[in-house]
Amino acid sequence: MSQPKGYVDPKYLQIIGNQLNHIKQRSYALMQIQPGHKVLDLGCGPGTDTLPLAAMVGVNGQVIGADYDEVMIAEAEQRAEQTGVNAWVRHQCVDAMSLPLATDYFDSCRSERLFQHLPNPALALAEMTRVTKPSGWVVVADTDWGSLSTDSDEADIERRLARFLAESSLHNGYSGRKLYRLFKQQNLADISFEVFPVATPSYALARQGTQAERIEQEALKAGVITAKELHRWQTSLEQADSEGVYFCSVNVMMFAGRKH
Numbered sequence: 011m012s013q014p015k016g017y018v019d020p021k022y023l024q025i026i027g028n029q030l031n032h033i034k035q036r037s038y039a040l041m042q043i044q045p046g047h048k049v050l051d052l053g054c055g056p057g058t059d060t061l062p063l064a065a066m067v068g069v070n071g072q073v074i075g076a077d078y079d080e081v082m083i084a085e086a087e088q089r090a091e092q093t094g095v096n097a098w099v100r101h102q103c104v105d106a107m108s109l110p111l112a113t114d115y116f117d118s119c120r121s122e123r124l125f126q127h128l129p130n131p132a133l134a135l136a137e138m139t140r141v142t143k144p145s146g147w148v149v150v151a152d153t154d155w156g157s158l159s160t161d162s163d164e165a166d167i168e169r170r171l172a173r174f175l176a177e178s179s180l181h182n183g184y185s186g187r188k189l190y191r192l193f194k195q196q197n198l199a200d201i202s203f204e205v206f207p208v209a210t211p212s213y214a215l216a217r218q219g220t221q222a223e224r225i226e227q228e229a230l231k232a233g234v235i236t237a238k239e240l241h242r243w244q245t246s247l248e249q250a251d252s253e254g255v256y257f258c259s260v261n262v263m264m265f266a267g268r269k270h
């Protein structure tokens with residue numbers, strides 16, 4: 011079976027999740043979680059966040075993790091069982107744009123790096139808002155892939171590849187910058203926003219985090235770059251890496267708003 015646009019596996023999410031722990035912690039704080047709360051993690055992946063959320067709400071609370079990938083859900087369920095929180099944590103296979111969940115149910119909802127994958131992110135935020143209780147917090151963090159920048163003398167190739175990643179390899183690659191508009195459209199109150207730069211001098215980690223191998227091959231196939239340009243691009247990065255001067259960054263944006 012072919013994989014959906016921008017597919018990532020549980021191992022990738024674990025490696026990247028470790029780099030983004032400060033962003034995760036900040037999203038939990040913005041949710042204003044109390045023991046006994048009911049919380050939703052939409053696009054939960056393999057349960058990277060549902061398990062820490064389970065510890066925060068405690069045995070009298072409830073955590074629901076929702077993701078449309080059966081492999082992620084199976085992994086998340088297994089982790090919940092191993093951690094001993096499965097009595098109050100449930101992972102469900104659902105489409106983020108149509109949630110089979112009750113209206114005004116959750117004290118707070120979060121979603122991290124999901125919206126970039128969605129053909130209709132407005133619908134997902136409307137669903138998150140619907141299932142949140144009045145006065146509850148909705149928190150969404152996502153990447154603005156338009157801000158991806160890599161130091162290289164091959165600036166033209168760099169821009170073409172970054173643009174291809176944002177516009178063609180994902181449904182909603184500029185997601186981060188679009189969240190403010192979406193939050194306003196949902197009429198959320200007390201909207202706040204924060205921008206988190208994610209930067210690395212590790213060529214290996216950046217290649218993994220940006221799925222460079224796949225993007226470069228897709229860009230080549232789409233005629234965005236030629237084989238010669240790809241070779242020049244990779245050579246320039248490998249040289250920077252060998253000289254210890256490789257550097258790459260991208261921004262993640264986080265928005266929080268309260269349901270009226």
Ligand SMILES: C[S@@+](CC[C@H](N)C(=O)[O-])C[C@H]1O[C@@H](n2cnc3c(N)ncnc32)[C@H](O)[C@@H]1O
Nearest residue numbers: 023053054055058077078079105106122123127
């Ligand atoms: C980049 S991962 C982020 C996972 C997790 N939030 C984290 O921070 O590690 C995006 C997740 O969104 C899920 N996803 C993509 N499209 C979805 C959809 N339409 N409905 C539900 N989940 C979706 C993917 O299966 C994947 O687990």
